[in-house]
Each structure stands twice: as C-alpha cells, then as structure tokens.
Amino acid sequence: MREIEQSWVGGSRPRFDTAGRVRGMIAHVGDQAVGAAAHVAVHRATQPHARIEAVHVDEALAMPGVYGVVTGADLYKQLGDRLLTGPAFADQPALAHEKVRYVGEPVAAVLAADLATARAATDAIWVDYEDLPPVYDLADALAGTAYVHDELRPSSVFGDLKHLRGVRDTNVNYTYNLRTGDAEAARDAGAHTVTGEFWAPPTHHVPIELPCTIAWVDSGRLEMLTTTQTPSYVRQTIADLLDLPLSRVRVTTRPLGGSFGAKMYDRLEPLAAALAWTAGRRVRVTATREEAFLLTTRHGAAVSSSLTADAEGNLVSSVADVRYDTGAYADVGPRITAKSGMVAPGPYRIANARVLSRCVYTNKPSAGPFRGFGVPQVTWSHESLIDELAHELGEDPYAFRRRHLLREGDEAPMGTRMHSADFVGCLDAVANAIGWFDPLDRGTGRIRRGRGVAVGVKAVLTPTIANAVLQLNQDNSATLLISTVDMGQGSDTIMAQIAADVLRMDSRRIHVVRADTDATPYDTITAGSRSTYHTGNAVRRVAEAMRDKLIGLAAERFGVPAEEVSLTPDGPRAGSHEVTVAELVHGHFGARGATLTTEANYTSSWTPYDKETGRSDKVTEHWFAGAVGARIAVDTATGRVRIEHLAVAGDVGRAINPTLVEQQLSGAAIMGIGHALFDQLVLDQGQLINGTLLDYQLPSIRDLPDQLTPIVVESPHDDGPFGAKGVGETGILGVAPAIANAVRDAVGVRLTRLPLTPESITMALEENQ
Amino acid sequence: MTDEPAPESSAHTRRTVLKSTAAAAAGTVVASHHTSVASAETAHTGGARTRVTLSVNGERHRIAIEPRVTLLDALRDRLGLTGTKKGCDRGECGACTVLADGERIKSCLTLAVMRQGAEITTVEGLTRGDDLHPVQEAFIRHDAFQCGACTPGQIMSAVACIDEGHAGSEAEIREWMSGNLCRCAAYQNIVAAVADAAEEGRR
Numbered sequence: 001m002r003e004i005e006q007s008w009v010g011g012s013r014p015r016f017d018t019a020g021r022v023r024g025m026i027a028h029v030g031d032q033a034v035g036a037a038a039h040v041a042v043h044r045a046t047q048p049h050a051r052i053e054a055v056h057v058d059e060a061l062a063m064p065g066v067y068g069v070v071t072g073a074d075l076y077k078q079l080g081d082r083l084l085t086g087p088a089f090a091d092q093p094a095l096a097h098e099k100v101r102y103v104g105e106p107v108a109a110v111l112a113a114d115l116a117t118a119r120a121a122t123d124a125i126w127v128d129y130e131d132l133p134p135v136y137d138l139a140d141a142l143a144g145t146a147y148v149h150d151e152l153r154p155s156s157v158f159g160d161l162k163h164l165r166g167v168r169d170t171n172v173n174y175t176y177n178l179r180t181g182d183a184e185a186a187r188d189a190g191a192h193t194v195t196g197e198f199w200a201p202p203t204h205h206v207p208i209e210l211p212c213t214i215a216w217v218d219s220g221r222l223e224m225l226t227t228t229q230t231p232s233y234v235r236q237t238i239a240d241l242l243d244l245p246l247s248r249v250r251v252t253t254r255p256l257g258g259s260f261g262a263k264m265y266d267r268l269e270p271l272a273a274a275l276a277w278t279a280g281r282r283v284r285v286t287a288t289r290e291e292a293f294l295l296t297t298r299h300g301a302a303v304s305s306s307l308t309a310d311a312e313g314n315l316v317s318s319v320a321d322v323r324y325d326t327g328a329y330a331d332v333g334p335r336i337t338a339k340s341g342m343v344a345p346g347p348y349r350i351a352n353a354r355v356l357s358r359c360v361y362t363n364k365p366s367a368g369p370f371r372g373f374g375v376p377q378v379t380w381s382h383e384s385l386i387d388e389l390a391h392e393l394g395e396d397p398y399a400f401r402r403r404h405l406l407r408e409g410d411e412a413p414m415g416t417r418m419h420s421a422d423f424v425g426c427l428d429a430v431a432n433a434i435g436w437f438d439p440l441d442r443g444t445g446r447i448r449r450g451r452g453v454a455v456g457v458k459a460v461l462t463p464t465i466a467n468a469v470l471q472l473n474q475d476n477s478a479t480l481l482i483s484t485v486d487m488g489q490g491s492d493t494i495m496a497q498i499a500a501d502v503l504r505m506d507s508r509r510i511h512v513v514r515a516d517t518d519a520t521p522y523d524t525i526t527a528g529s530r531s532t533y534h535t536g537n538a539v540r541r542v543a544e545a546m547r548d549k550l551i552g553l554a555a556e557r558f559g560v561p562a563e564e565v566s567l568t569p570d571g572p573r574a575g576s577h578e579v580t581v582a583e584l585v586h587g588h589f590g591a592r593g594a595t596l597t598t599e600a601n602y603t604s605s606w607t608p609y610d611k612e613t614g615r616s617d618k619v620t621e622h623w624f625a626g627a628v629g630a631r632i633a634v635d636t637a638t639g640r641v642r643i644e645h646l647a648v649a650g651d652v653g654r655a656i657n658p659t660l661v662e663q664q665l666s667g668a669a670i671m672g673i674g675h676a677l678f679d680q681l682v683l684d685q686g687q688l689i690n691g692t693l694l695d696y697q698l699p700s701i702r703d704l705p706d707q708l709t710p711i712v713v714e715s716p717h718d719d720g721p722f723g724a725k726g727v728g729e730t731g732i733l734g735v736a737p738a739i740a741n742a743v744r745d746a747v748g749v750r751l752t753r754l755p756l757t758p759e760s761i762t763m764a765l766e767e768n769q
Numbered sequence: 770m771t772d773e774p775a776p777e778s779s780a781h782t783r784r785t786v787l788k789s790t791a792a793a794a795a796g797t798v799v800a801s802h803h804t805s806v807a808s809a810e811t812a813h814t815g816g817a818r819t820r821v822t823l824s825v826n827g828e829r830h831r832i833a834i835e836p837r838v839t840l841l842d843a844l845r846d847r848l849g850l851t852g853t854k855k856g857c858d859r860g861e862c863g864a865c866t867v868l869a870d871g872e873r874i875k876s877c878l879t880l881a882v883m884r885q886g887a888e889i890t891t892v893e894g895l896t897r898g899d900d901l902h903p904v905q906e907a908f909i910r911h912d913a914f915q916c917g918a919c920t921p922g923q924i925m926s927a928v929a930c931i932d933e934g935h936a937g938s939e940a941e942i943r944e945w946m947s948g949n950l951c952r953c954a955a956y957q958n959i960v961a962a963v964a965d966a967a968e969e970g971r972r
Binding site: 014015018019020021022023024025026027028030031205206207208209210255256257258260288289487488489490659660663664666667669670671692693694698699700701702704708 | 845850851852853854855856857858859861862864891892893895896901905908909912914915916917918919920921924942943944946947949950951952953954955956957958959960
C-alpha cells in the first residue's frame with residue numbers, strides 16, 4: 001500500500017503530533033502563560049445541606065495579595081437567576097446562593113496575586129450555617145420529606161422538560177417509563193424468573209490533566225481558554241449567564257489531557273466567566289486533585305430488576321426499577337435517565353418490558369456524564385440477570401445469550417430497530433478469544449478459575465448537530481475547522497483521514513484547528529462517542545464539496561464535462577489532461593497561498609419517545625454494540641480476582657484508524673476493570689472520604705490483565721462516514737458483569753454490588769458455605 | 770545561565786503587593802518564556818525568598834523562590850518547562866517524574882532548594898537536537914499513549930527503569946513502572962514500548 005493510502009480511511013497512520021506527545025510539547029490549558037491574572041481559589045461548604053446565614057470574608061480580604069472575595073450573594077445581585085445554569089435543569093449556581101447542597105460546594109471565591117495566597121485566604125473565610133435535614137442517599141431522597149431543591153427548574157435547552165417547571169416537594173427531577181406489552185403479567189405467568197437488587201457506586205473520571213479555565217474581558221467580550229469537551233455548549237451557557245449575544249463570547253480549548261466526561265457542560269467556566277466579567281480582570285481558575293473529585297462524578301445507580309423465561313426458554317419479561325443518584329445538581333442526569341434507562345432490558349428479543357427510570361437529587365457532589373452515560377450501570381443489571389437465568393435453566397450462558405440477542409432489523413424493547421449492531425459477532429469474537437469452547441483448568445485448591453461473558457448496547461445521543469469548514473490551501477494542504485476536542489481519542493487524526501480519503505491527499509497535510517468559537521463552527525458536544533459518526537459525516541461532506549469544487553475548476557480548465565474528471569493523489573485527471581491541485585488553484589486565483597473554502601452540516605434526527613410508553617421508532621441515530629469475555633482466577637482465601645484474559649469487542653461499523661480503535665477498546669476495558677474491582681467514591685454523611693489518588697483506587701499498570709485482546713468488529717452503518725461509528729464507550733459497557741459472571745462460574749457466588757472487592761467475595765463465599 | 774534579581778523581602782502591604790505583581794507581570798513580558806504558567810502556582814507574596822541554583826537539562830538557572838516551592842513548580846512556573854505535568858501534586862500519579870542525577874524522582878515531592886547541585890533532566894532534555902531518545906521513539910512506535918498527559922512522566926520513569934536494569938521482563942516492567950498512572954490506560958502499549966526500548970539498548 002502506498003504511504004499516502006495509509007493516511008486514509010482504514011490506515012493505521014500515527015496519531016497527530018506524536019513527537020509533541022513524547023517531548024512534552026503538547027501545551028495543555030494549565031501550561032499556558034497567563035501574564036498578570038487574578039488566581040482563584042474557592043472556599044467550600046462544610047455541610048451537606050444548610051442555609052447560608054452569613055459568609056465572613058474580612059480576614060481573607062485583609063490578607064496581603066488578596067484582590068477580592070466574591071460570594072454567591074454578590075454574584076446573584078449582579079446576575080439574578082441567570083446565576084443558575086445546567087444542561088437539563090438551570091439549578092446550579094457558580095457559587096452557592098442561599099443554600100449549600102453538598103459538602104465541598106463552592107461558597108466564596110478568593111481572587112489573589114497568586115494561587116498559594118488565594119488558597120491560604122480561603123481558610124480565613126468562615127460561614128454561619130443553619131443546618132437542614134440532609135438527603136444522604138437514594139433511600140432518603142425517595143422516602144423522606146427533605147428536598148434538595150425547593151422546586152424544579154428545567155433549563156430552556158430542552159423543550160420536553162417544560163412540564164416540570166415549578167414542581168415542588170420532590171427529589172425526583174425526571175422519570176422515564178418504558179411499557180412494552182404487559183411485563184408484570186408476563187413475569188407472573190412465566191416459568192422461570194430471576195431477580196436482583198443491583199448497585200453500581202458513584203465513581204470519578206480522574207483524567208490526569210487537572211481542569212483549568214482562564215477568562216478575560218477583551219473589547220467588551222468575554223473570552224476564555226478552558227479545558228472543555230463542549231465549547232459550543234459553554235459559549236451558550238456563558239452568553240446566557242452574562243446576558244450577552246453569542247458574538248460577544250469566545251470559548252477556546254487546547255487538546256485535553258484526558259476527560260472521559262469530566263470536562264463538559266458547567267464545570268469551572270461559569271465561575272470564571274462571572275468573576276472575570278464582574279471584576280473586570282483576567283482570572284485563572286483551577287482545581288487541586290482533591291477538588292477535582294468534587295466537580296463531577298459518575299451516577300451511583302440502584303437497579304431492582306427481574307428477567308423471566310417461559311417453559312421453552314424464551315425471554316418473555318424484563319422489569320427494571322432504575323434510580324440514578326444525580327447528587328445535588330441534575331447536570332445531564334435526566335438525559336441519562338431516559339437514554340440509559342430505556343436499554344435496561346438489554347440487547348435481547350423480549351416480548352414484554354417495563355422500565356421505571358428515575359433521576360434523583362441527593363446532598364452529594366453532582367453526577368454527570370461519564371464514559372457510558374449511565375449504560376454500564378444498567379448493563380450490570382441485565383448481564384447479571386441473563387447469566388443467572390441461563391444457570392437456572394442449565395444452559396450455557398454464551399449460547400443462551402446468543403439465542404436471544406437482537407439481530408439486524410430486529411426491534412428492541414423500546415421500539416427502535418437494529419442496524420449495524422453486530423452483537424452476535426462481538427459475542428462470538430470474545431468467546432473464541434478467551435477459549436470459551438476449550439476445556440478449562442478450574443483448579444482444585446485455593447485458586448479457582450472461571451469464565452464469563454457480557455454484551456452491551458448503547459444508543460448514540462440523538463438528535464445532534466455537527467458542522468465543518470474546510471479551507472484548501474493553494475499548496476494542496478488543508479485546514480479543517482471543527483469544534484471537536486481531541487482529548488486522546490484521536491479525533492484530529494481520524495477527521496483528517498476522512499477528509500484526505502475523499503480528497504485523495506495526504507492526511508498529514510491537513511491541520512485540524514482547535515475549537516475556537518470565533519472560528520470553528522457549532523458542534524453539539526465531543527462526547528457520547530458521537531464524533532466519528534456525526535462530525536465525521538460533516539467532514540466527509542465538506543471534503544466532498546471541496547472535491548466537487550476542484551473537479552469543477554479542472555473541468556473548466558480542461559474544457560471537458562465535470563463527469564469526465566477524476567481526482568487522483570497527483571491531481572485532477574481527464575483523459576490526457578492533467579494538472580496538480582497547486583497549479584489548479586494558483587491558476588484560478590492567480591496567486592500563491594490562496595484558499596478555497598467549503599462548509600457542511602450533518603444533523604441527526606429522531607422520533608421523540610412517547611410520554612406514556614417510552615417507545616419510539618427511531619430513538620437513536622445508531623447503536624453501539626459490544627461484548628466482553630473474561631477468564632479469571634479467584635483466590636478463595638483472600639477474595640482477590642486475577643484476570644488472566646480479557647477480550648473486548650466493539651462493532652465500530654468501519655475502523656477509520658484500526659490502531660486508535662484498539663486503543664479505545666483497550667483503554668475502556670481497563671477503566672472497566674477498575675469499575676468492576678475497586679473504583680468507588682466513598683461518602684460518609686455526605687463527606688467524600690477517599691478523594692485522593694492514594695485512597696481512590698484506579699487501575700495501574702499492574703492491573704493490566706495477563707492478556708488483553710481488543711477486537712474490532714465491522715458491520716458498516718449505511719449512513720456512517722465510510723460506514724463508521726464511534727467507539728469511545730463501547731469497550732466499557734460489559735466489563736463489570738463479564739468479570740462478575742466469571743466469578744460466578746469460578747466459585748458459585750452471585751455478587752450484585754460493585755465493586756467486587758476481596759472483602760465482598762470472601763464474605764459471599766462464607767455465606768455460601 | 771539565567772538570573773533574576775532577588776526580591777525585596779517579606780512583609781508586603783496589599784498596595785505594595787499590587788505594585789510588585791505589576792512589576793512581575795512586566796518582567797513576564799521581558800523574560801518571555803521564563804515566567805510562564807507563571808505567576809500561577811508559586812507565591813509572590815508573603816514569605817522571604819532565597820536564591821536557588823538549579824541545573825536543568827545541562828543549563829544552570831539561578832532563581833529567587835520561597836524555600837517551600839517544589840521542584841515541580843520551579844520547573845513549570847519559573848523555568849517554563851511545562852513538559853513536566855502536575856496531575857496531583859502529592860506524589861500519587863507520577864506525571865511529574867524527572868531524573869535527578871539519573872534517578873527518577875517525583876518532582877512534586879521534593880523542594881527546589883533541596884536539589885541544588887543535582888543534575889535535573891526533564892522530558893524536554895531527553896532529545897539531542899532533533900533526535901528523539903530511544904524511549905521516546907519506542908513510545909511512538911507502540912502508540913504508548915492517548916491523551917499524552919502522563920506521557921512525559923511515563924517516559925522519564927521508563928528511561929530510569931531501563932537504566933536500573935528493571936526492564937528484563939514484562940512482569941518486571943509492570944512492577945517497576947507501577948508508580949505512573951495512565952487513565953487512558955495505554956498500559957499494554959507502554960509495557961511493549963519499554964520492553965522494546967530496553968531490548969534495543971541491549972543490542
């Protein structure tokens with residue numbers, strides 16, 4: 001294959017700026033020079049739920065180097081209710097106003113000459129609180145009479161939340177119902193039913209790069225450089241917050257040092273913007289690692305569920321009651337509640353399904369998006385249940401799943417058909433990889449071995465919007481303007497590959513401009529594995545428009561019809577006519593360095609789900625399908641799990657860059673190992689007690705399985721760019737249940753609470769004896 | 770060798786602080802890349818400063834800092850060497866790993882004043898001209914990263930790991946590279962890159 005073709009779709013060209021990565025030359029936001037800025041630190045709430053009576057700031061103000069101290073009340077005076085922001089509910093103030101709702105909530109901001117001074121001054125602030133009854137967990141929230149918010153405040157972003165405005169006396173901010181057939185009756189009439197009370201704890205993303213926002217005012221405009229996956233969203237939020245036209249807000253980014261959902265929607269940006277605007281100074285806001293744990297979390301989720309088979313082993317009923325703990329602020333919890341709740345039955349042919357999915361406020365740090373958007377929590381339920389049902393029926397868990405998995409064209413329980421979602425292919429691939437069909441040395445003494453599989457399904461965020469602008473430079477290089485943020489997934493690389501494939505040029509000659517809302521066009525978000533498909537389609541289209549333009553110019557130059565012209569790596573050709581792109585563009589403009597420009601949009605569409613039944617014939621633009629297989633060894637004395645082989649497969653439609661796809665699958669799988677075995681935020685009376693990297697366990701290089709096999713499955717999507725779909729989340733969906741199913745296979749105990757700590761395994765073994 | 774004037778010391782009033790900050794800001798422009806992240810994490814106010822001489826990547830730098838400033842903050846804020854990353858500031862993630870006289874240390878757990886006289890090597894100092902270090906080359910060959918935030922620390926750790934003779938097997942690499950977290954979890958490729966670079970060194 002020619003080198004240039006390696007740089008197109010399907011080629012594993014090296015990612016953009018590898019040299020910069022290994023030389024420490026990728027400058028993240030926190031590495032940027034800020035010049036004379038006010039450095040910001042925040043004083044945080046010590047109470048989980050309390051009314052603020054007074055904030056004492058005089059001592060802090062008197063400290064040398066302190067420029068000012070700002071409270072929520074100060075900001076409210078200037079901004080009013082606009083202080084409250086959020087993607088689904090406008091419920092979160094940049095600084096607590098009137099009430100605090102979790103331990104660690106920002107109450108006052110110190111602006112100082114340097115960060116050390118600012119941080120020291122936050123300790124000189126104290127607050128008088130009148131304690132309110134705390135809502136520590138889901139049980140408190142659903143049963144109690146204390147309410148985290150006095151009334152619900154849907155944001156203006158989503159029209160379908162309007163009916164919730166002003167609703168009082170509840171901690172449930174959103175409810176999704178799925179009703180297909182009569183699941184309760186089918187369960188009661190069914191021959192075999194398994195049930196479970198499942199729990200997946202809150203976790204944290206821990207990207208290595210800490211969040212940082214620098215904001216300033218220039219020519220009456222609010223500008224910022226910030227660690228965000230959602231520059232277009234942040235621009236709108238800041239415009240709303242400060243009551244400015246969008247043209248007077250500029251949000252720029254740098255490549256992120258990881259994110260996984262941590263750096264999106266409203267993080268440090270509203271505070272930075274409010275402070276820069278009201279104080280009229282450049283401000284730099286960052287967070288310590290310990291503070292970063294408080295900024296956002298993954299939803300802890302409880303699922304009470306059942307799965308029923310008839311006497312012939314057909315799946316006849318799935319029932320699930322899903323409660324997502326969204327903490328003190330809704331963030332995108334309501335969206336997760338619906339989009340993830342609706343796949344709680346799993347990717348199976350089930351005649352009757354009933355899901356009640358609720359998003360619940362508690363006095364905890366807010367929960368928002370995290371790789372998987374709430375799906376891993378329901379996958380934990382459905383993949384444990386179907387495994388247990390197979391055991392009960394005396395069937396092979398792999399074969400039982402395979403028999404019931406949704407196929408191309410099948411309708412899922414929520415009413416949408418499957419396309420480009422090869423569950424069977426993924427399951428077969430991981431089963432083969434871990435030797436499912438081979439004899440297993442199960443062990444006889446202390447060490448016992450087992451195998452497990454799990455399948456995952458996730459919808460892509462729909463509807464969403466992507467735009468792209470392409471400038472072809474006269475020297476046959478190109479500049480691609482999109483608002484997708486590269487945070488390690490490699491979007492800059494694959495977008496260039498897509499455009500280059502269409503234009504038959506070397507993708508290394510395409511520069512992808514970093515998101516800058518003054519220059520790069522609107523893009524909904526870089527999240528939910530949506531970019532390859534959505535932005536990739538906009539990029540494909542913008543490149544096709546450019547190709548048409550070049551062919552038109554060449555046809556004119558050659559004096560032939562456009563249909564006779566083709567574009568080759570050496571330039572346009574028609575019979576004996578040939579010209580290079582450089583000559584063509586130079587000839588057209590009569591100038592070196594001139595540019596041709598095209599623009600394109602891609603917007604996905606959906607059918608909103610029915611309010612009563614939760615059903616829709618098109619709830620998503622496309623599906624993610626994945627499977628995980630695990631072969632493990634349990635030390636029955638210590639309860640420790642050793643993963644001997646983990647195989648993870650994802651149907652990506654078509655791999656634009658196979659190496660990057662494998663990295664996403666492997667990385668997600670290892671993150672999933674953490675969620676299976678040790679990741680969890682521990683709160684005691686609302687206080688996070690393990691918010692450091694010593695206490696919060698992440699997978700390290702020693703947690704790498706003895707063998708890890710990422711498997712790319714390709715079942716092209718009719719409308720994907722070159723058939724492609726995203727892959728960022730696919731690998732994580734089924735990891736925890738695959739490992740738990742392997743534990744079940746090894747030692748005969750079914751665990752329903754994550755993580756599967758050595759303590760929980762040894763305790764279960766003791767109870768089982 | 771870079772140098773900068775010693776500050777007038779301690780007890781600032783708020784007014785003098787504002788003045789000195791303005792002066793520092795002016796200095797930032799003149800000294801360009803030398804005071805970058807800047808003013809950011811290290812303190813200008815309060816405590817007395819002391820002159821510290823650091824030898825970094827073969828260059829000697831004399832700076833005036835408070836004794837409490839970590840080597841990490843001195844590198845990033847005062848010398849503009851932002852390749853060394855701050856992931857936790859508590860010695861837990863390994864992103865700030867540098868070499869001091871060839872030994873790997875976490876630069877957030879040591880004070881700059883304690884490392885006078887030591888030869889510090891950061892990721893910026895690994896290359897010779899345009900030639901990448903063999904470990905850097907191996908990281909590229911194996912795509913041993915995604916976002917790149919932990920990568921400088923991983924690479925510095927790997928250089929030392931190989932020098933120490935702790936890269937003899939995959940198991941040994943996993944053990945001796947375990948102080949560097951990678952949240953993108955490119956671990957499999959990191960192991961392969963370190964093994965490859967170690968093998969190349971033995972040839």
